[in-house]
Amino acid sequence: MERVGTETNGVADHLDPARALGRVAIAAAGIGIFDWDLRTGVLAWDERLLEMFGYDRESFGGTIESFDSAVHPDDVPLVHRAIREAIETAGEYAAEYRVVRADGVTRWVTARGLALPGPDGTAVRLLGAAFDSTAERDHEVRVARVLEAMPTAFFSVDTHWRFTYVNSSAEQLLQRHRDELLGKDLWDLFPEAVGSRFEKSYRLAVETGEPVNFDAYYPAPLDAWYEVHAWPTPDGLSVYFLDVSGRRRDAALAAAAARRAQLASTVAVELSETLEAEEAVGRLAKLVVPVLADWSVVTLVEPGEPRRGPRLRDVGSWHHDPGRRALVDRYATQRLASLTPQSFLNRAARTGETVVVPGDATASMLEVLVPGEASELLRHLDPGNAVVLPLRGRGRTVGVLSLFHDRGRAPLTDEDLQLAADVAGRAGLALDNARLYKEQLTLAEGLQRSLLTKPPSPDHLQIEVRYEPAAEAARVGGDWYDAFLQPDGATVLVIGDVVGHDVLAAAEMGQVRSILRGIAVATGGAPAQVLGTVDKAMRTLQTESIATAVVARLEQTPEELAQHRTRVRWSNAGHPMPMLLHADGTVEPLKDGKPDPLLGIMPDAPRHETEVVLERDSTLLLYTDGLVERRDMPVRDGMARLEALLAELAPKDLGLAELCDELLTRVLPGRREDDVALVAVRLHPQDEPRPPEAGPVEVPPDVPEDPAAPEQQA
Template structure:
């Protein structure tokens, strides 16, 4: 992604201070923390790649993440000319570079990385060193376009500060290592001077190195402690004198660092270490030691101190005794204590809440293992803050860099809370959807309503009872559910017992009468016991269930209460929040509307079915012939229709069987069906004609009596000749019946096309067909509602019917027709269905019990014309 518009501005390219600073930071080895920071930037901002780049005379990638930005395997630093660096645009501007759509942005659209499609959107912020020089950039990017927000820019800016700090710390580590190497070289080159002070004679012997350090020639040095004091800085004399005296008095070590003022006016820093030696009496008689010039180290330390003091991150060092040895100004501010109070103080005494916390665990682990550690931890009041801490070992103890990330954690917590709230809202919506789908999946009032408890537990309560107000105004508990399966039987027993045990002033009846919810926020068990009859089983059961709180909500529809929902909570603290109470009310409202709609449908359906059935009479049951009929109205309420069946005897002893369908699905169709059915019965009974002639007479009567409709029908005449049974039939545009042989074979009755519908042409040709039926045969006739479906072809449905009939062929006739309806019309259906089936039982013996009693009317022959 590093190819860029050529030609960085000269002022930027010639900035010597910037170049020196960038080179110093670039010279340090890459630190893993920078890689993690790049990964963090990409993850927090949701981009494909991120990188940290430094700009001297070339661009150096110090850290990168993402397939588009990562260096080649094994490389940790990759250099490019400044003119090819995208980050140069960011560094030159000195401000965040926000590019939502690189392809259309005049600043970058001509760049090779953009033209190649590698960079579609880009966000970069400049990196500034302690002197304010722009030394590079932290950027995130990806191949797609993106609308960057102010929050994105702020977050990347904060991360850029951390990146500079990491670079400074890494450079600092390199500088300290260089100082240590220089010190070792100085020692190796003989730059350490030695001294020997005879405490009995007062003679002080120095070697040449020490004389040079103090600016003495051999002849000028008086070999006395006064010569040492003469060169010692006046401000350091009291402190050094005390250290010498302590060593002598205790026969112990001596250590001090002090300033030496040489004759030419220059000041040098010298560190001395020694040991007092005692005679046989234990008295100190000599003090031996060595000293070395630490002026260069002091200069480096001062430089390091300036860096640490200018850092925007807090930093402190702890000695091996866990006392503060260094604290920068930011650490003073964050820790809330002045430097004078911190330096030399025990960290565990000054900050007692750190004991046995993550702070102590990680600090001691770093000291013990010599491995760095990075962690986040909270320190309570008075700091009351979250910190991101990086601790690493140093020769004198443990150094700690830390950032106050309290605001970031609060933002994370706020985001998590927002996500949790969104998830809760989504779950509430899913609950409403599940309830709505379940309630609309059936028209059975009690089944739909009783299942409501299963949705509400455990989402809104530990257990629940669902009560129905039936059409007679009586309360009846239908559904119950407990979150604990082991308590389900207990709740079920309470459901069976409570209604008869509740007193008239109980909360349940109060909600029913007023239509307003009731809440018992605490001690619900006692409140319920007081509302149940003394000595009742319900009292004992509610004591065992022991609810802590409850809410009873009315289930209302069209201005009246049609049911009640009671939600119970084992712990009073778990009672419903206002949001959940609103959700429960919404669920109740939906349940009430579904319940009322189902009741309205059931009422309409009963009226429609009653009307239809009133138009159909029970079939005859001739000797050794069993007739079964079924009628199922359309699924939608008040959908009466024109389907009909009929079975009656004629004066000559024949059984006439009819199946028919008048076009339409309404009251008019039902009325027309009644007319046509009556005409057909009259014509067939009085004339005794064959089915074809009956249909011809019916067609003429429909025209002459102005029955303005069309219809299909199959009229069959069952004629018993003594030695055989003959079926004569004629088909007016209807579906062919099915014949099931005694051996279970299935065939269609008639293979040709049906003749013209009724009500179209009274002069149309009508013909009869005849077939002999074996005893044990079954004939099934049906209307189109049995097989027609919008999404399946008629051929497929007829094949399915053949399979179903074959499977059920051995069943008793009543079971067969029920099975056909169940398997062919398993759910809701748009059309009404009529079935007529008859079975020929053997003539020998009694009529089978499964056929029921014989039922035939007294047949009266019509008068001769």
């Protein structure tokens, strides 16, 4: 069993050294100490309490049953009721009872204590003191001895709110000697309590007859938080109270740290979930309020003319007070034009260093603002202090975060400034990444579009081409289309896809496209011959690209010309098969048996051709896999979907341009995962005038004219 006392390891282990004087007083008064752990059931007594009950260390069992066995049987119910009420309310314990000692002597014992709550508010310990009150003549004197020895502050008032008792701990916390308090009115001595939580709770306890427990802050001169337990008595009100300012301060610091950590996490998530960093950085103004500022403005720093320096643009603002947000928004739209070159914003943007606005922020900022609407708005906003932080990218300032505090709020601490700098750093890198991404996207798309030239317009054919880049720069790359005439007048259609997605893939696509186009025109060869020669040329030129492609050649023999029929011959290097929309509305995937290998893998492998005769008003469609493949849809399912959609659109009798646009609108998602190239050709009747929708005839000057054109037959 644990011992309790100044010489033991029980209750004394829980006593603060600062309370040593109280323990000395307890020992001198002959008061025994008890500590009952409600979780384990262990009841610890000091030597004085053992002696009081007639036990020695060996005979005392250290349980509540050992205590019960010494209490007079008639007093056990009363004692149990007092203990139960203290535990249930986590409040005061008070009891006076008889003890029957082992030697047959009966003594009166007076006990006072307090049930201490755990983190969840439930009592976990009952701690207190008891003394032999047999010889005492006055109950109030006996209680005073206990209360005076307790380290907890205690005072009592009568029904007229006059102090009747104050222990030494209360003297210390109330910062007044008891002679200044006893007999005086509580509300006169402590006017700040009038109308506060203290007065309301005390009066409620007196009116209802029920004890109250609460935490409340008392302003200067006490300037402290108190945990208060007050209960009414027939003579007035008794109050226990503890200074919990340290606990409150620790909790506030922990909460502030949690808010700072949450802010850093939120900013990181907001900036990492999108490549639209300008929008995300604009939202930064809202994210930092109110943890780091009462209101804020976010500014982008963009390249400007060499003589004028960078160009500033405000992209976000926020105020913690909804009624003042419009004021901040208006200020953000007006301030840049009114800033002088010496402004704190310009200094942060120019030097890339954090600028703490000196002194009174409003007065300091007005000195660097040209008089006008912006300066008047600033006077209304009236910030007390401010700090301006650069948003740094890779070796450059890409933005500025301005943080403002209303009057009455302290400037940012060093810890807050470090957090603000971390947030600004994250935002700067995100913004820089977004600009690099945009530059890469523009470069890749521009390079690719520069290589996708306008198709020819032979009299008997209408050719439409489309290219849609991927939504992400990393996905823009190797898709291409081509359409041109060979020297004998045959029309060649090409669709291809270089493996890879980036600027390098776009450049490699340009190489492969140029090689194929040059070989096809120079040799006038058929599709299989062209692809085979291209494959060998890639090996000779040490082009490390791998690509899929379809080359299709539309040609006519004299007999076919007379019959107004055209034959398409194609060769496929591992590419999705073309689709043929017949004049009657049926759709036919152009299968070609076993597919030939991709370009760049087996240059010496034989290549094959397939041909089919096309009737007038039929449409041939070549496309890249971006049209038919998704992460959640394999190519085979995508091709089946495309085939069904072509069949659905056929009865609408759409023009070729409308058909291409409708296909892209219906098939492609809003945010494309891959780039898409498309080339479509429609065969118009050769013995009729070219339809207006096909546009004018445009062919190279050295290509033979179409002998079947109506103007040539006249």
